[in-house]
Amino acid sequence: MHTALYVIWFLIPTCFFLLALWAKLEQISNRSRxxxxxxxxxxxxxxxxxxxxxxxxxxxxxEKVVISISPTWLPIxxxxxxxxxxxxxxxxxxxxxxxxxxxxxxxxxTQQKRR
Numbered sequence: 001m002h003t004a005l006y007v008i009w010f011l012i013p014t015c016f017f018l019l020a021l022w023a024k025l026e027q028i029s030n031r032s033r034x035x036x037x038x039x040x041x042x043x044x045x046x047x048x049x050x051x052x053x054x055x056x057x058x059x060x061x062x063e064k065v066v067i068s069i070s071p072t073w074l075p076i077x078x079x080x081x082x083x084x085x086x087x088x089x090x091x092x093x094x095x096x097x098x099x100x101x102x103x104x105x106x107x108x109x110t111q112q113k114r115r
Contacts, residue, residue, distance in 0.1 A: 002058075002080075009051045009084055016044030039098075050091050054084045 020040035027037060058080060066076050 005080055006055065009054060013044045013048035013051060016040055016047060020044060050087045051084065054087045058083060
């Protein structure tokens, strides 16, 4: 179960990195950019860090905590499955929201420039 779960966990940031590469290639080829590669790269790093923290928690902490709290209620596999979403949620709360995207207003043409 560990291997399958870890493969799925590491596929998520890999998808972000591949999307960032795709967006960068679109940017280089002067196609219309639908995504900002920098944003996708930052998101990929955040998810990768969350996956690494989840793996460390799974290896060193999770089993001891589950045995001490609820040894018979739910199987440990359930806690392993919800571990990454919980780490992502806590990481998002700690990191805070991303920067607002602001669109600057275009300057209005003056009377002289119109004529």
